[in-house]
Amino acid sequence: MIRSQTPDIIGDIKRGGTEIGCDRMAAQIRKAKKAKVLKEDCVACGACVKACPVSAIIIYKGITAEVDADKCIGCTKCVTACPASAIYMEAQE
């Protein structure tokens, strides 16, 4: 059930190359889960910043990580990298 609800981004990449395919893929990425920071748990270590392949995370004022949801592609690498369990994935509307 979960699998059928997951956007078929890889399938689109394999079929890709068309402008329509790219538009659809971009829309699916926008709807996919995005990383979100639990600011009270973040210790501003920067591990998530280093792990993010699209530079979607900054350390805001040296205090806490912040995710740019428009850049986030939902890869979850930041979640794995965080030593404080301060990042989770949140579904978009």
Ligand code: SF4
């Ligand atoms: S889920 Fe991936 S793309 Fe999004 S902020 Fe984390 S590492 Fe970056």
Ligand code: SF4
């Ligand atoms: S890895 Fe975790 S604790 Fe470190 S800056 Fe990112 S969210 Fe904060």
